[in-house]
Amino acid sequence: MTFIETFLNLEVMARVLPMLLRGFVNTLLLAAAVLTIGAVAGVAICLARLYGPKWARVLAIAWIDLFRAIPILVLLILIYYALPFAGIRLSGYWSAVIALSCVFSAFTAEVFRAGIEAIPKGQIEAAQALGVPGRSIIAEIILPQAFRIAIPSHTSNSVAIAKDTSLASVVAMPDLLKQATDAQALTANPSPLIAAALIYLAVLLPAVRLVHWLERRMKAP
Amino acid sequence: MTPAVHIAGLQKWYGGFHALKDITLTVDPGETVVICGPSGSGKSTLIRCINRLEDFQQGRIQIGGAPLPGPREGRALAAMRQRVGMVFQSFNLFPHFTATENCSWALRRARGVPEAEARDTALRLLDRVHLRDHADKRPAQLSGGQQQRVAIARALCMNPEVMLFDEPTSALDPEMVKEVLDVMAELAEAGMTMICVTHEMGFARRVADRVVFMDQGRIIETNPPERFFSAPSSARAQAFLAQIL
Ligand SMILES: Nc1ncnc2c1ncn2[C@@H]1O[C@H](COP(=O)(O)OP(=O)(O)OP(=O)(O)O)[C@@H](O)[C@H]1O
Numbered sequence: 024m025t026f027i028e029t030f031l032n033l034e035v036m037a038r039v040l041p042m043l044l045r046g047f048v049n050t051l052l053l054a055a056a057v058l059t060i061g062a063v064a065g066v067a068i069c070l071a072r073l074y075g076p077k078w079a080r081v082l083a084i085a086w087i088d089l090f091r092a093i094p095i096l097v098l099l100i101l102i103y104y105a106l107p108f109a110g111i112r113l114s115g116y117w118s119a120v121i122a123l124s125c126v127f128s129a130f131t132a133e134v135f136r137a138g139i140e141a142i143p144k145g146q147i148e149a150a151q152a153l154g155v156p157g158r159s160i161i162a163e164i165i166l167p168q169a170f171r172i173a174i175p176s177h178t179s180n181s182v183a184i185a186k187d188t189s190l191a192s193v194v195a196m197p198d199l200l201k202q203a204t205d206a207q208a209l210t211a212n213p214s215p216l217i218a219a220a221l222i223y224l225a226v227l228l229p230a231v232r233l234v235h236w237l238e239r240r241m242k243a244p
Numbered sequence: 245m246t247p248a249v250h251i252a253g254l255q256k257w258y259g260g261f262h263a264l265k266d267i268t269l270t271v272d273p274g275e276t277v278v279i280c281g282p283s284g285s286g287k288s289t290l291i292r293c294i295n296r297l298e299d300f301q302q303g304r305i306q307i308g309g310a311p312l313p314g315p316r317e318g319r320a321l322a323a324m325r326q327r328v329g330m331v332f333q334s335f336n337l338f339p340h341f342t343a344t345e346n347c348s349w350a351l352r353r354a355r356g357v358p359e360a361e362a363r364d365t366a367l368r369l370l371d372r373v374h375l376r377d378h379a380d381k382r383p384a385q386l387s388g389g390q391q392q393r394v395a396i397a398r399a400l401c402m403n404p405e406v407m408l409f410d411e412p413t414s415a416l417d418p419e420m421v422k423e424v425l426d427v428m429a430e431l432a433e434a435g436m437t438m439i440c441v442t443h444e445m446g447f448a449r450r451v452a453d454r455v456v457f458m459d460q461g462r463i464i465e466t467n468p469p470e471r472f473f474s475a476p477s478s479a480r481a482q483a484f485l486a487q488i489l
């Protein structure tokens with residue numbers, strides 16, 4: 024067998040393409056859920072940490088520390104394999120959504136906290152001195168500016184968590200990687216793996232470029 | 245006559261540091277009071293207590309005869325703050341808003357004024373500080389002096405009973421100081437009640453009705469400017485004037 028026939032076997036790739044595409048769609052669904060849930064939860068946790076009552080701050084800090092410390096794979100396996108012993112049985116997809124969203128929310132909260140803390144305190148005092156209610160100050164003065172500051176780091180984290188969706192393959196979720204390894208077993212040929220890697224790169228390389236571009240644009244005033 | 249601002253027996257500590265010591269000061273409507281004194285004497289702290297950007301431990305403050313609400317009386321405090329305008333040394337404009345939006349925002353969010361009406365008010369006050377032509381610019385597109393005048397217009401939009409100024413020209417290049425002081429003098433002329441922390445002694449001489457001299461957290465003397473500059477009562481004020489004039 025030639026190199027091409029082994030690793031870049033177009034006939035094999037064509038045969039497993041529908042399977043890979045189904046995996047790709049699942050990966051996209053997982054990433055979309057994690058990026059949405061994790062981001063919304065992250066901002067909420069960040070606000071709780073900065074402006075919430077004492078108990079909410081303590082909870083937020085504990086949440087952030089816990090999920091920044093725990094390896095995603097460990098968390099994922101705990102949720103999928105250990106929770107059933109407590110009577111909680113989740114599908115591979117939902118286990119992955121929960122594990123990745125928890126971790127992503129912790130990273131998001133930290134990125135937005137840095138964004139909020141970068142806003143000069145004087146602006147907030149000026150808004151308070153005008154008698155504007157706190158929620159308008161947060162919504163219209165703090166958050167828009169903090170989002171802008173946080174966007175490059177948040178995008179970078181988003182790319183990282185999108186890559187980590189491939190961990191879902193270990194809990195039997197039929198994501199792109201799992202479909203590719205199944206296809207490899209089916210065809211007894213590694214070409215599906217190569218094809219899957221190319222699909223990951225096709226999406227993630229432009230995303231990495233985007234991070235660069237955002238970082239450069241933010242540095243310019 | 246009800247005083248515009250009445251401060252009685254005000255005491256403020258930062259931890260163990262006694263920052264304001266038994267401050268009593270009454271400002272009548274239409275009066276312009278200049279507060280001066282050496283660095284660290286408590287001028288900013290005092291002016292920031294008047295709208296409770298700083299909390300204090302003892303004493304009373306009344307605005308237009310009504311007690312200043314406490315820091316935990318959120319709504320009442322916000323309502324009171326609408327009656328007291330404040331201008332900061334560092335402008336503190338909202339950089340993502342245009343000059344007009346900087347001015348109209350609080351009217352809309354604190355008072356619920358409709359957008360068109362808030363915009364008209366903003367433009368009227370930008371005109372008053374001679375910035376009508378710059379209404380659609382962002383702070384970054386304006387000079388320091390222009391930014392500070394936008395900040396004054398922003399405070400005036402709420403139609404306050406009192407204006408507080410904390411060293412409004414200290415962050416400005418020398419050639420821009422005058423345009424800001426001129427706007428402040430026009431305001432005083434028009435009958436606004438003003439409390440100004442400033443080291444601009446020319447302004448104090450021309451515009452102030454009274455000069456308050458502070459040192460080490462205390463009011464050392466209060467005198468009309470003619471008196472303060474020609475024959476200050478206290479040795480400390482004499483030393484201070486000798487140093488800055
Ligand atoms: N947040 C704070 N915590 C502790 N001490 C403070 C704080 N803010 C001010 N102080 C202290 O209180 C004193 C008065 O400060 P304040 O800023 O009111 O002085 P100032 O008269 O405005 O001086 P300047 O002319 O330099 O602006 C200073 O000794 C200062 O170090």
Ligand SMILES: [Mg+2]
Pocket residue numbers: 287288289411
């Ligand atoms: Mg000061």
